[in-house]
Amino acid sequence: MNQKEHQVIISLASNYNQEANMVAAREQLKQLLKEVCFTSSIWTEPIHSIRQEQYLNQLCKAKTSFSFNLLEEVLKEVEKRLGRTHNEDGIVAIDLDLLAYDDERYHLRDWDRNYVKDLLNEL
Numbered sequence: 001m002n003q004k005e006h007q008v009i010i011s012l013a014s015n016y017n018q019e020a021n022m023v024a025a026r027e028q029l030k031q032l033l034k035e036v037c038f039t040s041s042i043w044t045e046p047i048h049s050i051r052q053e054q055y056l057n058q059l060c061k062a063k064t065s066f067s068f069n070l071l072e073e074v075l076k077e078v079e080k081r082l083g084r085t086h087n088e089d090g091i092v093a094i095d096l097d098l099l100a101y102d103d104e105r106y107h108l109r110d111w112d113r114n115y116v117k118d119l120l121n122e123l
Contacts, residue, residue, distance in 0.1 A: 003065035004065065005034070005063045005064070005065060006063065006064050006065070006066070006068075006071075006101055006102050007061070007062075007063055007100070007101075007102055008033070008061070008062055008063070008064055008071065008098060008100060008101050008102075009059060009060070009061050009098075009099045009100040009120075009123065010029065010059070010060040010062070010075065010096055010097065010098055010099065011057065011058075011059055011060075011095070011096070011097040011099050011107070011110060011116065012025050012026070012029075012057065012058045012059070012060060012094065012095070012096055013055050013056070013057045013058075013092065013094070013095040013097075014055065014056050014092060014093060014094050014095065015046060015049065015051055015053045015054065015055045015056075015090070015091065015092045016053065016091045016092060016093050017093065018053075018054075018055070018056035019056065021082055021083070021093050021094045022041065022056055022058060022094070024082050024094070025078065025082060025094045025096065026038060026058075026060075028078045028081070028082070029060055029062065029078070029096075032064070032074060032078070033060075033062035033063065033064050034062060034063045034064065035062055035063045036060060036061075036062040037060070037061045037062065037123065038058055038059070038060050039058055039059045039060075039119040039122040039123060040058070040119070040122060041056050041057065041058045042056075042057050042058070042115045042118065042119060043055070043056055043057075044057055044113075044115050047113075049090050049092075050089075050090040051089075051090035051091065055092070057115050057116075057119070058119065059099070059116070059119040059120065059122070059123060061123045068098075068101050068104075071098060071101070072098060075096040075097075075098060076096075078094070078096060079093075079094050079095065079096055082094045097110065099111065099116070
């Protein structure tokens, strides 16, 4: 029996050791997902952050047979593995947000951000 394939869009962001953390996150996503496609990366100013370092942002489009909840858990596990903590220091080693799962959109405020709008055109 074939499992249903779900189309997903994931936002990647980092404000600490940005380029290395993005490379590591891309490698993890390539191992976990199918038909993985990444946009170019865009540097952006921090929004609601106590740190002044710029963020490096990128989008990923892929397919998965994971359920929505399992994919969310897997993304959080990847974040932890790559050094993500939720301390008050504002360091974001990597942030992986599931923006879309099939036709359902999540993190709705992110869809209005200019970098997301710009990068979506590359997918």
